[in-house]
Amino acid sequence: MRSEPPRSGAIPARPVDPLDPQRLDNQLCFAVYAAAHAFGRAYRTLLAEHDLTYPQYLVLLVLWEEEGLSVKEIGTRLFLDSGTLTPLLKRLEGSGHVRRARDRADERQVSIFLTPKGRDLQGRMACIPDQAGGMTGLDLGNRRELLDHLVNLRSGLHDGAANGRERAADQA
Incomplete structure (x- = not known):
């Protein structure tokens, strides 16, 4: 099997850095x-x-x-x-x-x-x-813990967005 030559103008793949903050999996x-x-x-x-x-x-x-x-x-x-x-x-x-x-x-x-x-x-x-909980692969305790984390995440994002809107309004 022959590999295709790189297309003209194609950008070569970057080396994979598992800690790259712009990596999709991160x-x-x-x-x-x-x-x-x-x-x-x-x-x-x-x-x-x-x-x-x-x-x-x-x-x-x-x-x-x-x-x-x-x-x-x-x-x-x-x-x-x-x-x-x-x-x-x-x-x-x-x-x-x-x-x-x-x-x-x-x-x-x-x-x-x-x-x-x-x-x-x-x-x-x-x-x-x-x-539905059983489909997650998590036991009840881990599902409860994840739920608590997600509620805190949602609250933090909501509060952060509200604070960002306030700062933007103050600057306007």
């Missing part, structure tokens, strides 16, 4: 991004029999904790804007899992409630967290 952001995609694929499989998407499942988790939240409150809990959340809620309503109700005092506010079908789903899906 990027925390990429590791989190890739893990999120892997979780998405895993949950797609687990949720398929319930005909739910992962974002729909997250909405149901919020409502199983507390019903009657406004769209804005659900969005805040899930870090989703109303433009993303509203169509998702409409699909959940269309499938009979939730109902939307306008606030009588303020017609602009919409609260979300579970239907009996949505409540019933909670019991049938109780095994999902353990199934």
Whole structure:
């Protein structure tokens, strides 16, 4: 087998430095991004029999904790804007899992409630967290520790972004 001669203008590969901070494998952001995609694929499989998407499942988790939240409150809990959340809620309503109700005092506010079908789903899906957790290859203690680290990571990034916006506003 003959190897191809280098193309004209091709940049030769740099020597691999495992400690190079610009190496893809050394990027925390990429590791989190890739893990999120892997979780998405895993949950797609687990949720398929319930005909739910992962974002729909997250909405149901919020409502199983507390019903009657406004769209804005659900969005805040899930870090989703109303433009993303509203169509998702409409699909959940269309499938009979939730109902939307306008606030009588303020017609602009919409609260979300579970239907009996949505409540019933909670019991049938109780095994999902353990199934997903088992797919990680981590035991319960390590999953809990990782969760704590990721919550701290999210908080740190959120606080850092807020501080960066404040500094930028001060400089303007």
